[in-house]
Amino acid sequence: MTTTVTLPVSGDLQSSLRQFFRTILEMDTIEALFIPQRLPMENMVMPALVSDPQDVDAIDPLAPAFPLNAARAVARLTRRPAGKKLAVVLRPCEIRAFVELVKLKQGRLEDILMIGFDCLGAYGNRDYFRFVASAGDDGTAAFVQASLSETAGPVEGINLAPACRICENFISETADIQIGLLGVDTTKGVLITACTQSGTDLLAGLEATPAEPPAGRQAKIQQLRERRVAARNACFADTAAATESIEKLTTYLAHCVNCYNCRVACPVCYCKECVFVTDVFDHDASQYLQWARRKGTVKMPTDTVFYHLTRLAHMSTACVGCGQCSNACPNDIPVMELFRAVAHQTQAAFGYRAGRSVDEKPPLSAFKEDEYQEVVGLG
Amino acid sequence: MTDFNPTIIAFVCNWCTYTAADLAGTSRLNYPENVRLIRVMCTGMVDSQYVIKAFLEGADGVLVSGCHPGDCHYINGNYKARRRIKLLKTILPQFGIASERLYLTWIGASDGIQFAETMQALVTRIKTLGPNETALKMVI
Numbered sequence: 001m002t003t004t005v006t007l008p009v010s011g012d013l014q015s016s017l018r019q020f021f022r023t024i025l026e027m028d029t030i031e032a033l034f035i036p037q038r039l040p041m042e043n044m045v046m047p048a049l050v051s052d053p054q055d056v057d058a059i060d061p062l063a064p065a066f067p068l069n070a071a072r073a074v075a076r077l078t079r080r081p082a083g084k085k086l087a088v089v090l091r092p093c094e095i096r097a098f099v100e101l102v103k104l105k106q107g108r109l110e111d112i113l114m115i116g117f118d119c120l121g122a123y124g125n126r127d128y129f130r131f132v133a134s135a136g137d138d139g140t141a142a143f144v145q146a147s148l149s150e151t152a153g154p155v156e157g158i159n160l161a162p163a164c165r166i167c168e169n170f171i172s173e174t175a176d177i178q179i180g181l182l183g184v185d186t187t188k189g190v191l192i193t194a195c196t197q198s199g200t201d202l203l204a205g206l207e208a209t210p211a212e213p214p215a216g217r218q219a220k221i222q223q224l225r226e227r228r229v230a231a232r233n234a235c236f237a238d239t240a241a242a243t244e245s246i247e248k249l250t251t252y253l254a255h256c257v258n259c260y261n262c263r264v265a266c267p268v269c270y271c272k273e274c275v276f277v278t279d280v281f282d283h284d285a286s287q288y289l290q291w292a293r294r295k296g297t298v299k300m301p302t303d304t305v306f307y308h309l310t311r312l313a314h315m316s317t318a319c320v321g322c323g324q325c326s327n328a329c330p331n332d333i334p335v336m337e338l339f340r341a342v343a344h345q346t347q348a349a350f351g352y353r354a355g356r357s358v359d360e361k362p363p364l365s366a367f368k369e370d371e372y373q374e375v376v377g378l379g
Numbered sequence: 380m381t382d383f384n385p386t387i388i389a390f391v392c393n394w395c396t397y398t399a400a401d402l403a404g405t406s407r408l409n410y411p412e413n414v415r416l417i418r419v420m421c422t423g424m425v426d427s428q429y430v431i432k433a434f435l436e437g438a439d440g441v442l443v444s445g446c447h448p449g450d451c452h453y454i455n456g457n458y459k460a461r462r463r464i465k466l467l468k469t470i471l472p473q474f475g476i477a478s479e480r481l482y483l484t485w486i487g488a489s490d491g492i493q494f495a496e497t498m499q500a501l502v503t504r505i506k507t508l509g510p511n512e513t514a515l516k517m518v519i
Binding site for chain 1: 427428431432435448449455458459461462463464465466467468469470473474475476479482483484485497500501504512513516517518519
């Protein structure tokens, strides 16, 4: 079902992409465009719902800004039928998170057309602020150019966020339309591939000429993936060594102040209300005093390791590795490294990969009568 | 290690294993007092956090025990429990809580003898593992 066309680039990549998205927004079938947009009041890039084709001038989908995982916002837009179709432009990890939310019936695929890019990664929030302050309006173009030519970033000392440095899933497997940049001469054109029927229908309205992916593209993707997997495995090994006992895990999480920002930022922490903010954890003073008496000392607020372990048990099978947990941490705890390392194990245990397919049931919502006999009995 | 007296938390379902424990009691069977039973309506309601909390509070072993496959009072709660145990046996060993400290068994309502024997075997097993380090260290 895949159809590939080339979007010719005349002038610069950014304006050609703007033209492409304007054309999509002007189609009768598309009501609005959900896409990262440069805010008029400051150089910050945030996801926005654009309905006026003129406002497409401010879109900036390739900016290395990733202030939040937009899967939650798209879930909100699609939870109930709107009767109108949206084109949503998301990073691959956002698409994966959205797919997980769709499985949990918190979002719907019916009213949207998902458009993904070859993801070039992003900077952490604080790095991005420094980056725009230094690189200014042309920062995105310089970033894209540096990323595609595999040279150092435009601002010295600012590198991709840790989650992006170990991300091997930088191309979405579930988008309707995939925009290819890697291994493509982006001064001449970018590759647009329709991966589903609705993607093909949209491309049919563009009157573009069919094209073949350039010869070097697949090899380039493969090389990048291998580098990322190597970096990822090294990160997993370091994290495993740093957390191999409860004592070490306690050290790893020692700076945690139980703000729960990581949970708020997590796109797949799916509960409407987290158990850690309910009355279950609203203990009486006598309870704390009893703990203090039993152990000599109890750190306040309590249950820090308990919180992180519980979150690992609840959502690690759905972890998409976007790194927003680390991005949201006020004390720079490497939360993403811990969660990705554990998620890799838990997803492997169930032969599952978060966000890979809408048709795969989340591991804890499916079961068979005759499975996992090895965990039963005293062995 | 001979004087190590482990604490074992057992989440037992109302319909099968708790009834088996009751039967063991009324049959005057002995089983070690190291095992502390927590009666739940179904093993399917034993959230991962209960097991995690038990270990962090210093339990040396945790048992989840319910009805045999096909016998669940709520049709499939024990299958959900089995997936959760599989998950926990994947997560906990990465933080030094050995997989051998966590067990899932099926003990039916009429298996009073099997209940007492299982508890005995469980305690022997946990004794060979030694104490859980969370009981000895400060955990935040």
